[in-house]
Amino acid sequence: MQTAPGCKLTFQPLAGTPGLRIWDGFLPAQEADALLAHLQRALPWVQPEVHLYGKLRQIPRLQSWHGDSSAHYRYSGLPMAPAPWTTALARLRDQIQQVVGHPFNSVLANLYRDGRDSMGWHADNEPELGQAPWIASFSLGARRDFALRQAGSTRTALLLPLHHNQLLLMPPAMQQCWQHALPRRLRVHQARINLTFRYIQP
Ligand SMILES: O=C(O)CCC(=O)C(=O)O
Numbered sequence: 001m002q003t004a005p006g007c008k009l010t011f012q013p014l015a016g017t018p019g020l021r022i023w024d025g026f027l028p029a030q031e032a033d034a035l036l037a038h039l040q041r042a043l044p045w046v047q048p049e050v051h052l053y054g055k056l057r058q059i060p061r062l063q064s065w066h067g068d069s070s071a072h073y074r075y076s077g078l079p080m081a082p083a084p085w086t087t088a089l090a091r092l093r094d095q096i097q098q099v100v101g102h103p104f105n106s107v108l109a110n111l112y113r114d115g116r117d118s119m120g121w122h123a124d125n126e127p128e129l130g131q132a133p134w135i136a137s138f139s140l141g142a143r144r145d146f147a148l149r150q151a152g153s154t155r156t157a158l159l160l161p162l163h164h165n166q167l168l169l170m171p172p173a174m175q176q177c178w179q180h181a182l183p184r185r186l187r188v189h190q191a192r193i194n195l196t197f198r199y200i201q202p
């Protein structure tokens with residue numbers, strides 16, 4: 001298996017996956033169900049267009065960015081300011097920060113309306129995330145496979161099914177040495193929301 005330069009990590013599914021940590025049933029069950037319905041209804045979802053192979057295309061999912069006003073980011077090369085925290089998102093951020101022990105000043109919410117929506121291979125290694133980005137990813141709704149491969153490889157190393165009400169903590173090495181994706185799953189007819197909490201260097 002190829003590894004990116006300087007990436008000597010080996011991948012042990014689950015237990016020791018380059019430090020991946022998972023919490024099942026992160027919120028009380030009723031709270032998780034209510035949060036899914038609330039976010040789906042209440043967040044200002046948009047479907048931005050990005051340049052892909054020289055064409056403008058809508059991303060295959062909806063998204064909503066929230067965070068501290070100092071947490072500026074670039075999307076497809078454009079400087080953007082986040083929408084303010086909603087009460088529900090700020091509360092969840094506080095709960096996650098307490099458990100994982102890392103601060104987060106922004107969150108990217110993704111809404112996959114059904115299994116036709118997806119996210120391509122990438123690493124969250126934008127410069128504004130700094131040298132060692134910890135990312136906490138919280139899933140609600142339909143179970144979807146989260147695919148992992150080593151940077152420099154085209155072979156999927158692991159499919160990790162992410163469940164409703166599950167928190168996944170990705171350590172910095174995850175973005176340096178691995179890529180992830182959310183492949184299409186045409187048999188899935190329910191919606192899924194994923195929230196990736198990040199720390200953007202102000
Ligand atoms: O939906 C997911 O589980 C992954 C989302 C993701 O990779 C991202 O927002 O950068």
Ligand SMILES: [Fe+2]
Pocket residue numbers: 122123124180
């Ligand atoms: Fe990502």
